[in-house]
Every structure is written in structure tokens, then in C-alpha cells.
Amino acid sequence: xxxxxxxxxxxxxxxxxxxxxxxxxxxxxxxxxxxxxxxxxxxxxxxxxxxxxxxxxxxxxxxxxxxxxxxxxxxxxxxxxxxxxxxxxxxxxxxxxxxxxxxxxxxxxxxxxxxxxxxxxxxxxxxxxxxxxxxxxxxxxxxxxxxxxxxxxxx
Amino acid sequence: xxxxxxxxxxxxxxxxxxxxxxxxxxxxxxxxxxxxxxxxxxxxxxxxxxxxxxxxxxxxxxxxxxxxxxxxxxxxxxxxxxxxxxxxxxxxxxxxxxxxxxxxxxxxxxxxxxxxxxxxxxxxxxxxxxxxxxxxxxxxxxxxxxxxxxxxxxxxxxxxxxxxxxxxxxxxxxxxxxxxxxxxxxxxxxxxxxxxxxxxxxxxxxxxxxxxxxxxxxxxxxxxxxxxxxxxxxxxxxxxxxxxxxxxxxxxxxxxxxxxxxxxxxxxxxxxxxxxxxxxxxxxxxxxxxxxxxxxxxxxxxxxx
Numbered sequence: 331x332x333x334x335x336x337x338x339x340x341x342x343x344x345x346x347x348x349x350x351x352x353x354x355x356x357x358x359x360x361x362x363x364x365x366x367x368x369x370x371x372x373x374x375x376x377x378x379x380x381x382x383x384x385x386x387x388x389x390x391x392x393x394x395x396x397x398x399x400x401x402x403x404x405x406x407x408x409x410x411x412x413x414x415x416x417x418x419x420x421x422x423x424x425x426x427x428x429x430x431x432x433x434x435x436x437x438x439x440x441x442x443x444x445x446x447x448x449x450x451x452x453x454x455x456x457x458x459x460x461x462x463x464x465x466x467x468x469x470x471x472x473x474x475x476x477x478x479x480x481x482x483x484x485x
Numbered sequence: 486x487x488x489x490x491x492x493x494x495x496x497x498x499x500x501x502x503x504x505x506x507x508x509x510x511x512x513x514x515x516x517x518x519x520x521x522x523x524x525x526x527x528x529x530x531x532x533x534x535x536x537x538x539x540x541x542x543x544x545x546x547x548x549x550x551x552x553x554x555x556x557x558x559x560x561x562x563x564x565x566x567x568x569x570x571x572x573x574x575x576x577x578x579x580x581x582x583x584x585x586x587x588x589x590x591x592x593x594x595x596x597x598x599x600x601x602x603x604x605x606x607x608x609x610x611x612x613x614x615x616x617x618x619x620x621x622x623x624x625x626x627x628x629x630x631x632x633x634x635x636x637x638x639x640x641x642x643x644x645x646x647x648x649x650x651x652x653x654x655x656x657x658x659x660x661x662x663x664x665x666x667x668x669x670x671x672x673x674x675x676x677x678x679x680x681x682x683x684x685x686x687x688x689x690x691x692x693x694x695x696x697x698x699x700x701x702x703x704x705x706x707x708x709x710x711x712x713x714x715x716x717x718x719x720x721x722x723x724x725x726x727x728x729x730x731x732x733x734x735x736x737x738x739x740x741x742x743x744x745x746x747x748x749x750x751x752x753x754x755x756x757x758x759x760x761x762x763x764x765x766x767x768x769x770x771x772x773x774x775x776x777x778x779x780x781x782x783x784x785x786x787x788x789x790x
Binding site for chain 1: 717
């Protein structure tokens with residue numbers, strides 16, 4: 331068994347690295363990670379152009395593809411283009427992000443209410459400039475402290 | 486930090502040659518007329534050419550000129566379309582090849598006229614700037630200059646955040662750039678040196694195959710001039726660490742107040758500078774601040790007399 335210990339990062343494709351950095355940093359409050367292939371050593375090694383942004387403790391690698399990717403329909407805000415990233419925020423921050431999306435004219439769908447008995451409160455759905463689907467949500471159980479899962483074994 | 490400083494544009498460009506007489510003869514073909522010798526401080530033996538704008542090209546003698554003809558390094562001058570045709574004829578008569586490469590910056594899309602001086606300095610003539618169309622018989626001004634750097638992030642931080650120049654265009658950040666590089670890889674587009682690379686993929690996943698890629702570039706605007714910074718695709722011997730003043734060099738015009746403020750800001754940032762230095766009255770430059778950028782390129786912020 332692999333016994334993975336957690337999710338480290340995701341890599342997504344973006345058509346414009348600068349535009350993507352600005353989107354994640356200026357709208358979602360990410361901080362810049364690193365950039366690759368802006369140094370001679372990277373060029374000599376033949377490394378691809380990519381960068382990364384860090385959202386709280388999660389790293390998104392931003393990769394510039396060599397070909398254009400099919401884009402979802404402009405009006406479609408919800409889906410899994412490749413896949414979807416869902417980021418959890420506090421309820422207070424959720425409202426601030428919604429306001430920021432409106433202020434920066436980023437189309438979104440929601441807030442969508444989730445069933446009352448589930449862990450999710452509300453979500454908003456939108457895309458980054460390269461059509462990657464994103465979700466911001468707040469959890470009803472955000473204040474709850476959970477104990478570690480009890481491993482019962484199998485069988 | 487955005488520096489609260491505004492510079493006026495290029496003042497001069499210093500390029501190197503092994504033979505001043507031969508260089509002067511070549512630049513005469515382009516419409517440059519020598520207007521003086523050995524008058525600009527810290528250029529060694531040199532010929533001075535003044536353009537219609539008042540800007541200078543300085544041809545400085547060097548045993549081993551740093552010209553890098555296989556890189557993105559070049560100098561671009563504005564001439565009228567009529568003059569460019571006339572220059573083309575003169576170059577052809579002198580047996581100097583004219584190249585019609587393309588570059589990536591959209592503003593240069595229609596200006597693919599290049600030649601090399603006898604030392605390997607690449608020269609581009611820009612005739613579509615709309616400044617003038619009639620025969621002038623001389624070079625109008627400096628349009629842009631291009632240098633190379635081994636770290637484009639440092640270069641952007643230095644030129645944009647420290648010197649307050651404006652990022653004008655970037656190459657290599659977008660899928661469009663990679664799609665276009667494929668055309669070059671397929672032999673469908675002839676691109677200027679330093680704009681494209683064959684990268685050997687370093688992973689076995691892709692069987693270490695060669696890929697055509699754009700070389701990463703940054704263009705920053707200062708006044709009505711543009712400086713291109715190309716990623717160096719090989720390591721070169723840099724000037725000694727303690728050398729702050731040297732050639733080749735890009736000169737930028739500024740007011741005395743801006744120069745002094747820039748010196749203060751760069752000193753606080755512990756950038757490599759020398760000056761401000763006052764020059765004797767025979768120099769066309771009154772005051773200079775010499776700078777070495779993070780890529781070891783020489784710069785001079787100056788107050789013309």
C-alpha cells in the first residue's frame with residue numbers, strides 16, 4: 331500500500347502565465363511561489379516554462395501548455411475542466427471573495443446552498459482566465475475539531 | 486517598491502569595435518556621421534555619432550568586442566522608409582548581407598531589416614515608427630536596444646521596481662508563443678538570433694527529444710525608447726565584480742534631480758553603482774551615474790550638457 335500522507339499540489343495548464351499569476355494573487359489572495367525557465371540554467375537544462383502560486387498551504391503549479399486547450403463554454407461556470415479545485419474559506423472570507431469577484435468582473439455562479447445536513451454551507455463556482463474550474467466554499471463544521479481517524483484495519 | 490522616478494529615454498548607446506576606422510566607414514553607410522572623438526568619459530578611444538534626435542552612438546575601441554551576434558543582443562535605430570531603402574542599396578553595393586528575420590514584439594512586426602557591423606554588432610533599422618517618411622539622410626533616433634541576462638526575474642525587478650521603467654511586453658509566458666515557435670521549428674518562420682531555442686527535454690518521459698521553444702524575453706519602456714532583455718542561453722564570462730563602469734553600455738537621459746534620487750535609491754538597495762560623477766566641460770555629458778545591472782550589463786544614467 332502506498333500510504334500517501336496528504337495532497338501536495340496540483341498542476342494546471344494556463345495559456346498565459348502572467349495573467350494566471352495576477353488572477354490567483356490579486357483575486358484569490360495567493361502568493362507567488364516560484365517561476366521556472368527565467369534563468370539561463372533552466373534554459374540549458376531544457377526545462378519547461380511554469381510557475382506556482384500558493385493559496386494558504388496549497389500549491390498550484392501553473393504550466394504553460396505548448397498547444398491551446400479546448401475552452402469550456404463562456405457562460406459555463408460550473409464543471410470539471412480536467413478537474414475542479416475547491417478551496418475552503420471561512421464564511422466571512424467567502425463573502426469577501428464574492429465581492430472581489432464582482433468588483434473584478436469575474437463571472438461566477440452562486441452562492442449555491444448545499445443540503446443542511448451536509449458539511450458544506452455554500453459554494454460559488456467560477457473559472458480562471460484559462461478555463462480551469464474553481465470552487466470556493468464555506469463549511470458548516472468549520473469550527474469543529476476532529477480527532478484523528480481511528481484505523482480499524484481491514485476484514 | 487515602485488521607484489518614484491521618471492527617466493527621459495535613451496541618451497546614447499556604446500558599442501565596441503576592434504577598428505575605429507573600419508567601424509566608422511561601415512556606420513557611414515547607415516547614415517551616421519562622426520561628430521567628434523574621445524569626448525565622452527569612460528568610453529576609451531571612440532568615435533561619436535549624433536542622431537537627428539540629439540542621441541549618440543558611440544563606437545568604442547576594444548581588443549575583444551562583446552557583441553554576441555548569436556544572441557538577442559542588438560541595437561535598433563529609426564530611419565525614414567525612404568532612407569532605409571537607400572541604405573539597403575548601399576549595403577548591397579558594399580556586399581553586406583541584409584537579413585529579414587522576425588521578432589516577437591508586436592511593435593516590430595513590420596520592421597525586419599537587420600545587418601551586422603564588421604565586429605558582429607547586430608543592427609536593426611526601424612522605418613515604421615511613423616516619425617517621418619521623407620529622405621533625411623541620417624539616422625533619426627534610437628528605437629530600442631537589446632541586452633541579455635542570465636536571470637529575467639532579477640532583470641524585471643531591477644528595471645521595473647528599482648528604476649521605474651514600465652514592462653511593455655513579455656515573450657515566453659503564453660501558449661501563443663509556443664505555438665509560434667513550432668512554426669520556426671518546422672522551418673516556416675525565420676526568426677532573429679536569440680528569439681528561439683531548441684531545448685532538449687531533460688526527462689526520459691519524452692525521450693529527451695528536441696523541442697522548439699521561444700526564448701524568454703522582457704521588454705521595458707523608458708521614455709520613448711524600449712530596452713529588450715533576452716534570457717542568455719549560455720553562460721558568458723562577466724566583467725570583474727568590482728568593475729562598475731565599462732562598455733558596451735546603454736545611456737539613459739534624466740534630470741539632475743532624478744539622477745541623484747536614483748543614486749540614493751540604488752545605494753539603499755545595495756545595487757552596484759559608481760557616482761554621481763561630474764564631467765569636464767568638453768564632455769557632452771555633465772553628470773553620470775554608472776550602474777551594473779544584475780546581468781552584468783553596463784548602464785549610465787546621465788544629464789546631457
